[in-house]
Amino acid sequence: MEKLAVVYRGKAKTLYTTADPHRLILEFRDDASAFNGRRVEALAGKGAINNQINHFIMQRLQAAGIATQLERLLSADQALVKKLTMLPVECVVRNRAAGALCRRLAIAEGQVLNPPLFELFLKSDALDDPLINEFYGYTFGWITPEQYRQIKQLTFQINALLVPLFEQADLLLVDYKLEFGLLGEQIVLGDEISPDNCRLWDKKSGNKLDKDRFRQELGHVVESYLEIAQRLGIEVHQNSEVTT
Numbered sequence: 001m002e003k004l005a006v007v008y009r010g011k012a013k014t015l016y017t018t019a020d021p022h023r024l025i026l027e028f029r030d031d032a033s034a035f036n037g038r039r040v041e042a043l044a045g046k047g048a049i050n051n052q053i054n055h056f057i058m059q060r061l062q063a064a065g066i067a068t069q070l071e072r073l074l075s076a077d078q079a080l081v082k083k084l085t086m087l088p089v090e091c092v093v094r095n096r097a098a099g100a101l102c103r104r105l106a107i108a109e110g111q112v113l114n115p116p117l118f119e120l121f122l123k124s125d126a127l128d129d130p131l132i133n134e135f136y137g138y139t140f141g142w143i144t145p146e147q148y149r150q151i152k153q154l155t156f157q158i159n160a161l162l163v164p165l166f167e168q169a170d171l172l173l174v175d176y177k178l179e180f181g182l183l184g185e186q187i188v189l190g191d192e193i194s195p196d197n198c199r200l201w202d203k204k205s206g207n208k209l210d211k212d213r214f215r216q217e218l219g220h221v222v223e224s225y226l227e228i229a230q231r232l233g234i235e236v237h238q239n240s241e242v243t244t
């Protein structure tokens, strides 16, 4: 499947049209951004690692009955996905306190959150992705009550699958962001699940292995992403054609 035109160039990925109007190519670039794009750097090898981690995780979710965008891996850093009409909200799940939650409510980093928190953010770079709740969605037409019911249910199903998946790799899934889109009336998981949008800590040492290494300038970002992939049992290919 060939890339045709660029549909959208985001901060970390580029979407291309294909000959099939219902399929897009999702290309994972090496660009890393933090603080809503105010810091951008290229991290060689990141795109391929994230593409292959995302593929592995989406395959697992798909096998467990979650509808995902996934079609197939096309190359080290590209995947063929279903073209979705994305909902303009981001869903954040928090199993432990970190990041903005600690800053907002002065909660100690690492505190176990039981039950896990579920938060909604409006996808808007211009507004710095503000925290909202479902009623904003209904009032402003971003999401319907039925769509909210479904994304909340899907998110907790996904959390119940992801926590043990990472646990087996001796990783704590602290928090992460999901994006859903519509395929007709059906809600489908889109975008990506990778160390760029998850917080993952080593279970024993508590070491951060995710994008906080970039945000907090801790170094060894790509090496840590690769360690996550290896712990999940993924053999990462760089610059090579990947066939599945």
Ligand code: ATP
Binding pocket: 008, 009, 010, 011, 012, 013, 014, 015, 024, 069, 081, 082, 083, 084, 085, 086, 179, 181, 190, 191, 192
């Ligand atoms: P952010 O990092 O805040 O998500 P961004 O738009 O810069 O912002 P990228 O990951 O670079 O993020 O861009 C990917 C874009 O593609 C996102 O806007 C996402 O909603 C969209 N997208 C992801 N999967 C699909 C899909 N299957 N169909 C259509 N659009 C998709």
Ligand code: TYD
Binding pocket: 090, 092, 098, 099, 100, 101, 121, 129, 175, 176, 177, 196, 197, 198, 199
């Ligand atoms: P959060 O703590 O709200 O923000 P910050 O990263 O600024 O401290 O983020 C919670 C999790 O969700 C974290 O793993 C990063 C991810 N996330 C994104 O990937 N993109 C986003 O736009 C948001 C709001 C969160």
